[in-house]
Amino acid sequence: MINTDTLPATKTRLVNPQKLARVWLTLIAGPVLILLSMLAASIFYGIVTQGDVAAIPGLVAASTPYQLVVVLILLFFIQRWAMLRDGLTWQSIGWGKVEGLPTVRELLIGGVPGAVLGLLYVFVLAPGLARVQSSLGDFVPAGEILTTLGSSLLPFFIANVLLAPVVEENVYRGYALTRLFGRFSQPVAILISCAFFGLLHWAGGFWYILLTGLLAGGLFAGLFTARRSLLAPFAAHLALNVVEFLYTWLAM
Numbered sequence: 235m236i237n238t239d240t241l242p243a244t245k246t247r248l249v250n251p252q253k254l255a256r257v258w259l260t261l262i263a264g265p266v267l268i269l270l271s272m273l274a275a276s277i278f279y280g281i282v283t284q285g286d287v288a289a290i291p292g293l294v295a296a297s298t299p300y301q302l303v304v305v306l307i308l309l310f311f312i313q314r315w316a317m318l319r320d321g322l323t324w325q326s327i328g329w330g331k332v333e334g335l336p337t338v339r340e341l342l343i344g345g346v347p348g349a350v351l352g353l354l355y356v357f358v359l360a361p362g363l364a365r366v367q368s369s370l371g372d373f374v375p376a377g378e379i380l381t382t383l384g385s386s387l388l389p390f391f392i393a394n395v396l397l398a399p400v401v402e403e404n405v406y407r408g409y410a411l412t413r414l415f416g417r418f419s420q421p422v423a424i425l426i427s428c429a430f431f432g433l434l435h436w437a438g439g440f441w442y443i444l445l446t447g448l449l450a451g452g453l454f455a456g457l458f459t460a461r462r463s464l465l466a467p468f469a470a471h472l473a474l475n476v477v478e479f480l481y482t483w484l485a486m
Contacts, residue, residue: 249416256316257413260405261430263312264305268437271301295378298437299386302393310401313409320413327408328464340465344457348470351453352477359445360481366441374439383482394479399471406431406451407458407467424455450474 249257272294279293317327324330331337360380367376383390406427414423431454432447454467461467 249413253320253413254417256319257410260313260316261410261426264309264402264405264430264434265436267305267308268301268434271305272437275301295382296385298382299389299393303389303397306393306397306401309405310397313401313405317409322409327404327412328458328462329408330463332461332463332465337465340461340463341469343461344466344469344471345473347453347457348473349477351449351470352474352481355445355474356477356481359449363441363445367439370441372439372441374437374442379438379442380482380485387483387486390482391479394475395472398475399468402431402434403454403458403464403468403471406434407454408464411455411458420459424452424459427455428452 275294275297276290279290279297283289283293317323332340363379364376366372367374383394410430411423411427414426417423418426428447428451431451432443432445435446436443438446450471454471457466457470458464
């Protein structure tokens with residue numbers, strides 16, 4: 235069972251600077267790893283194609299699902315290292331049965347709004363995102379996210395459904411947000427967590443960063459803060475990503 239006294243409601247004791255530095259390192263690790271993976275893929279395909287500049291961008295984009303699998307695995311080990319250095323356990327960051335509350339209820343509390351957000355994304359937000367990218371501009375062409383992620387469905391399933399809900403909730407809610415509550419006010423801590431969660435998705439474009447950071451990140455952080463457990467935000471994240479995967483699969 236989770237001892238809810240170890241999870242923050244409004245504030246906790248201050249986190250020392252060394253531990254806070256590990257939080258910043260863990261938060262920035264995801265976006266940096268994605269950048270490094272894209273650079274590595276560019277170098278690899280540059281060698282394979284003997285410098286075919288026209289072919290490299292398409293090959294790098296097509297390998298994105300594979301890159302995500304590698305990035306999430308590396309991010310898991312970075313977060314695990316930070317946890318061990320801080321003396322944290324899985325239970326202390328929010329995993330486990332919540333005392334006095336049925337696990338199924340917690341999963342439903344998170345899963346239902348996660349699925350609703352997923353459907354909202356498929357039918358409203360994704361088309362709106364493409365229109366905004368077309369009209370206002372972005373560093374990613376409109377509609378490229380679907381094509382890129384759907385290029386290899388098996389690694390995309392592994393990354394988006396099997397790994398992301400666990401790894402990203404560990405990093406951005408369970409570990410980082412818990413630590414940030416010990417240094418900042420609750421609204422500021424949530425805002426920082428959402429900002430870095432959005433930056434994790436920077437390869438999708440500026441407007442996609444805002445979308446994931448504010449809506450998805452806000453939902454997951456709100457569930458974690460309200461429920462004081464990772465079960466609800468994990469269920470929400472999983473439901474959202476399952477809907478996104480099914481949509482991508484059917485669309486491709």
